Amino acid sequence: MQTPRLAPGDTAPDFTLPDAEGTTVSLHDQRGRKVIVYFYPAAMTPGCTKQACDFRDSLDSLGAAGYTVLGISPDKPEKLAKFRDRDGVTFPLLSDPDRTTLGAYGAFGEKTMYGKTVTGVIRSTFVIDEDGVVEQARYNVKATGHVAKLRRDLGLD
Template sequence: MTTTRLEPGTPAPDFTLLDQDGTSVSLSGLRGKKVILYFYPAAMTPGCTTQACDFRDSISSLQGAGYTVVGVSRDEPATLKKFQERDALTFELLSDPDHAVHTAYGVWGEKMNYGKVIEGVIRSTFVIDEQGFIELAQYNVKATGHVARLRKALGVDA
């Protein structure tokens, strides 16, 4: 299965998903803000925890530069709430159990996992501008060191 990847300058697909508290969050509701939208495979797994904690540890510099961080996974809101509380995550986590938003962003598809081709979440990050357009699209990112590389690309100091 081939998914279409988003390119800078294209409109970010709008969506409405439930957050960790069961509240509906829409991308269109974040217009006027710069958004870092990142997709990760599963809450509370080692790589996803590393990445989420890196975002948590960088949140003040990212927010200071005007960015709102939002994480998306297929986990149910109750699992996201546990993840948020366990790791003191200070940003919203959204639930996309049917992976419709993952598909819209081109982050659901074939990937290598321990030498086997499987279908699943392709760890990816998008920077969306205040008008709702893709500014930066990064596919197949590595969990470790990703946030530092993203901050550098955005010119955001630690």
Template structure:
């Protein structure tokens, strides 16, 4: 089981491929970055969550936040997901699970009554200094963005 991050910890830096190039977290110092982890593009829960971020992006950006979604999907699948759902934020490909392991977003979970290893739906907010401002694990797909906005004092 990977270690979960806590508020105040230095957020692990990473560089990973996206559907449009590469993303390096440290390139975004000076800004708040919401890094959210989801199991798989184009599945019902992940689509709901991604569309919630899409629909809230303008308000999040106005409040000084960027959004980055991370999954083990290939850049090609992420490009299809972006196009199909009109997603307007960065999608990171993490097929080797390096980023998910660094952030404590991979581990055991219960699925249909069985214990399996997989992506833990998680959100880590990184502050402008590169530190964890908020870390939430095993979040619900539906309603998560609204809860996150409340937790960040944006509503």
């Protein structure tokens, strides 16, 4: 089953999710800031680690341009804390174990993996403006090179 996908101009679905410490983070608390929300399948895996480290390494320039980064996966907060500590991730990693937020963003459903159709997290990134409106919605992004492309598209490189 495919969840509906978001498009530029849509209102970003609000969410309140726990971070690696169990502290809740809400999208509505980010109003007035530009936010990059990205969804990834699983902490501590090679592709997700590469993607998180690319965001970590770009955080200063993204922050200077006014962007906050939030990463969301179905992992429990305890696993997110290990991932954060192991790889020095310096932005919030949020836990969505029931996949409600993943579904609201169209980031959960059928995808092709190693030639087979499976149901799971669709690696996706959303750029949300200060008013909570989706500026960019990207699905099936690659773990490697995605952050560099996003930076170029945002005019940061």
